[in-house]
Amino acid sequence: MDMAATNDIEKKRMHPHKFVLWIAMGSIVMMFAGLTSAYIVKRNDGNWLEFPMPSVFWYSTVTIIISSLTMYLAQKAFKAREMARYRSLISVTAFLGVLFAVLQFVGFIQLGHQNIPLFGVKSNPSASFLGIITGLHVLHVLGGVIALIVIFFRAHRTRVKSYNSVPVEIVGTYWHFVDILWIYLFIFFNMVGTG
Amino acid sequence: MSNEAVLHAHEVSHDVHHGGHDGHHHHENFITKYVFSQDHKMIAKQFLITGMVWAVLGGLMSVLFRLQLGYPEASFPWLEDILGKWAKGGHISAEAYYALVTTHGTVLVFFVLTAGLSGTFSNFLIPLQVGARDMASPLMNMLSYWFFFLASIVMLSSMFVETGPFSGGWTAYPPLSALGDASPGSKTGMDLWLIAMALFVVSQLLAGLNYIATILNMRTKGMSMTRLPLTIWALFFTAVLGVLSFPVLFSGFILLIFDRNFGTSFYLSDIFISSVGALPNEGGSAILYQHLFWFLGHPEVYIILLPAMGMVSEILSTNSRKPIFGYMAMIGSLFAIAILAFLVWAHHMFVTGLNPFLGSIFVLLTLLIAVPSAIKVFNWLTTLWRGNIRFTPGMLFAIGFVSLFISGGLTGIWLGNSALDIHLHDTYFVIAHFHIVMGVASMFGMFAGIYHWYPKMYGRFMNNTLGYIHFWVTIAGAYLIFWPMHYEGLAGMPRRYYDYSVWESFKQFVELNRFISTVVIIVFAVQLLFLANFFYSIWKGRKVTTQNPWESTTLEWTTPIRPGHGNWPGEIPEVHRWAYDYGKDGKSFIPQTTPVGDDESEHH
Numbered sequence: 001m002d003m004a005a006t007n008d009i010e011k012k013r014m015h016p017h018k019f020v021l022w023i024a025m026g027s028i029v030m031m032f033a034g035l036t037s038a039y040i041v042k043r044n045d046g047n048w049l050e051f052p053m054p055s056v057f058w059y060s061t062v063t064i065i066i067s068s069l070t071m072y073l074a075q076k077a078f079k080a081r082e083m084a085r086y087r088s089l090i091s092v093t094a095f096l097g098v099l100f101a102v103l104q105f106v107g108f109i110q111l112g113h114q115n116i117p118l119f120g121v122k123s124n125p126s127a128s129f130l131g132i133i134t135g136l137h138v139l140h141v142l143g144g145v146i147a148l149i150v151i152f153f154r155a156h157r158t159r160v161k162s163y164n165s166v167p168v169e170i171v172g173t174y175w176h177f178v179d180i181l182w183i184y185l186f187i188f189f190n191m192v193g194t195g
Numbered sequence: 196m197s198n199e200a201v202l203h204a205h206e207v208s209h210d211v212h213h214g215g216h217d218g219h220h221h222h223e224n225f226i227t228k229y230v231f232s233q234d235h236k237m238i239a240k241q242f243l244i245t246g247m248v249w250a251v252l253g254g255l256m257s258v259l260f261r262l263q264l265g266y267p268e269a270s271f272p273w274l275e276d277i278l279g280k281w282a283k284g285g286h287i288s289a290e291a292y293y294a295l296v297t298t299h300g301t302v303l304v305f306f307v308l309t310a311g312l313s314g315t316f317s318n319f320l321i322p323l324q325v326g327a328r329d330m331a332s333p334l335m336n337m338l339s340y341w342f343f344f345l346a347s348i349v350m351l352s353s354m355f356v357e358t359g360p361f362s363g364g365w366t367a368y369p370p371l372s373a374l375g376d377a378s379p380g381s382k383t384g385m386d387l388w389l390i391a392m393a394l395f396v397v398s399q400l401l402a403g404l405n406y407i408a409t410i411l412n413m414r415t416k417g418m419s420m421t422r423l424p425l426t427i428w429a430l431f432f433t434a435v436l437g438v439l440s441f442p443v444l445f446s447g448f449i450l451l452i453f454d455r456n457f458g459t460s461f462y463l464s465d466i467f468i469s470s471v472g473a474l475p476n477e478g479g480s481a482i483l484y485q486h487l488f489w490f491l492g493h494p495e496v497y498i499i500l501l502p503a504m505g506m507v508s509e510i511l512s513t514n515s516r517k518p519i520f521g522y523m524a525m526i527g528s529l530f531a532i533a534i535l536a537f538l539v540w541a542h543h544m545f546v547t548g549l550n551p552f553l554g555s556i557f558v559l560l561t562l563l564i565a566v567p568s569a570i571k572v573f574n575w576l577t578t579l580w581r582g583n584i585r586f587t588p589g590m591l592f593a594i595g596f597v598s599l600f601i602s603g604g605l606t607g608i609w610l611g612n613s614a615l616d617i618h619l620h621d622t623y624f625v626i627a628h629f630h631i632v633m634g635v636a637s638m639f640g641m642f643a644g645i646y647h648w649y650p651k652m653y654g655r656f657m658n659n660t661l662g663y664i665h666f667w668v669t670i671a672g673a674y675l676i677f678w679p680m681h682y683e684g685l686a687g688m689p690r691r692y693y694d695y696s697v698w699e700s701f702k703q704f705v706e707l708n709r710f711i712s713t714v715v716i717i718v719f720a721v722q723l724l725f726l727a728n729f730f731y732s733i734w735k736g737r738k739v740t741t742q743n744p745w746e747s748t749t750l751e752w753t754t755p756i757r758p759g760h761g762n763w764p765g766e767i768p769e770v771h772r773w774a775y776d777y778g779k780d781g782k783s784f785i786p787q788t789t790p791v792g793d794d795e796s797e798h799h
Contacts, residue, residue, distance in 0.1 A: 031442035047478035
């Protein structure tokens with residue numbers, strides 16, 4: 001079979017796995033769209049506690065934006081075959097992802113200190129929504145961290161060398177996606193939640 | 196061929212020790228072939244047979260609660276033998292009745308008509324009809340089945356817990372679903388219901404992603420989107436609906452889980468339970484759940500119906516020996532239905548105190564669905580018109596689908612009007628409407644698909660005589676069961692009541708209810724006949740001797756009679772024309788793989 005020729009044709013078509021990722025991201029968007037519209041509906045119902053976002057969310061926002069930058073550089077390093085650089089950038093990205101999750105959790109604790117419980121019988125739906133939406137987003141970030149760890153170890157394999165950039169590109173796209181998703185949520189909470 | 200190159204180029208680059216990877220030499224043992232199979236055809240059969248198990252269980256539940264409705268005075272000692280404390284003295288208890296109604300709904304809507312129908316035929320037909328070796332991700336495909344299997348196990352186990360399965364209706368509205376103290380079924384039964392449904396959503400998402408990616412990305416050479424059979428278009432829109440609406444249901448479930456277990460108040464406010472007292476929850480709204488639920492719930496109706504529509508289009512055209520009438524209009528109407536599916540959810544909520552102005556917008560959007568639906572019906576009838584019809588069992592069920600879709604669709608126009616719905620809401624009129632148009636019609640689509648593609652699945656035919664008996668009893672039974680329910684509903688008979696004989700206004704229906712219940716038992720027995728036919732024919736059915744027994748144009752009939760993993764032994768055939776060249780230029784049919792000749796009249 002004339003592999004080279006068919007590959008040339010196929011270059012124009014998106015890799016099926018990448019395509020699956022795009023649809024999956026659409027699906028995730030629908031989940032958060034459902035939650036944020038429920039948030040708006042509930043807010044207009046009354047009995048809604050208004051409170052400012054925890055200040056630490058600003059730091060977590062900066063963290064996740066930086067992590068997108070390191071992810072981008074990691075992809076560039078991979079394509080340039082600079083594997084050592086790629087591995088360290090991947091590690092930094094994963095670390096920043098974990099740091100982001102920790103900072104979000106610190107934000108929850110901050111709210112607790114202000115006597116705004118997220119869950120439990122004394123909680124107001126506005127705080128519970130914040131907890132659930134942010135918590136689900138953190139789970140998606142941690143899913144990305146696991147994917148980063150997988151491609152990190154793949155880059156360490158000696159028996160099999162892979163220069164296929166598809167897995168790295170998939171993880172990269174997903175990573176930028178959860179970043180943008182958080183920026184949307186952050187703006188949403190600041191505009192709709194407290195305004 | 197093209198998609199093969201994509202996948203294999205990828206594999207080769209992964210594994211430097213495995214240079215020449217040509218062809219498909221899988222070493223299969225029992226486990227990888229029949230259990231953890233990644234072959235889409237085997238996964239389709241797994242979905243089908245699991246769906247059948249659920250259909251029998253769900254159908255049996257309806258037989259049991261119809262016994263109660265038809266014979267509220269009678270006592271059946273054997274019921275106590277099988278149901279134990281749920282049927283003391285041979286009477287189904289009220290709790291058991293509500294549990295049966297709830298589980299019947301959940302099982303039939305999700306486990307049979309979503310997983311069993313679209314799971315089976317999306318898996319089976321998509322790779323075969325678009326010309327692909329397998330799905331975009333066979334592993335995800337396998338996982339999708341096993342998540343469904345896990346969901347099935349959890350749902351099944353909920354029937355055996357001491358407090359019984361969930362009994363607050365298949366829609367699981369709070370507060371009944373959110374408060375364990377609200378009813379016996381709201382305790383462990385509801386926990387298991389939620390876990391099962393969460394697993395089910397995961398299964399549907401994995402499946403839907405795969406279907407969409409396969410259809411858009413893995414079509415064989417020459418298979419442009421407008422050459423696809425309508426089955427694939429319908430399964431495509433089904434998957435899109437699922438992928439976009441199931442996450443919203445999932446978010447509704449997450450909020451419900453927090454209300455149940457973590458003391459939040461999304462759906463709960465100002466509630467007093469007689470055994471517990473006043474609850475501290477404040478500020479929640481049960482209507483919020485209804486919005487989230489029906490945002491899935493309405494598309495779900497089309498998730499169930501569209502696969503049946505697609506298969507019926509294909510089967511009607513093949514067995515009328517005529518091209519489908521209005522191919523592009525069929526795609527356009529599928530698209531319109533898919534869009535409108537997301538814009539009509541509030542018509543389930545006309546009596547929740549919805550703003551009447553908002554209600555009138557939802558009335559308009561709901562009635563708009565009549566337009567694409569009518570286009571489809573018109574095209575099916577014109578496809579049949581003056582066709583050279585072959586009345587195979589599959590064809591009969593396809594025609595039966597059209598009949599049921601018309602009968603059930605017309606009452607949809609009634610219910611879509613909020614002014615009428617205020618009277619008809621939660622009556623037997625609604626039961627009759629959605630059972631005919633969504634339940635039985637989709638079952639007919641499924642039966643049509645099974646009879647029609649059985650030769651491809653098992654290399655044998657099902658018995659025709661049994662198929663005809665199955666069809667005629669089922670269609671007569673479907674109308675005899677659900678037609679009278681319209682009258683009961685118009686008279687105001689509410690759904691979900693345990694015993695109507697104690698109500699002065701509904702005593703007139705005692706005999707009618709008994710009649711319906713009797714027909715239910717007969718129809719259920721005939722479904723067992725169908726199952727016997729199905730399983731007997733797997734081993735003993737008449738063997739298929741030609742590659743293309745229905746003289747059909749589509750790609751699945753160019754594979755060997757019993758295709759292996761990879762579907763085509765050689766290269767995947769190239770496609771040169773659309774899927775509906777029947778009765779063209781004096782030829783009975785021209786397969787999609789035949790190149791267009793010079794002397795041919797205009798082609799698609």
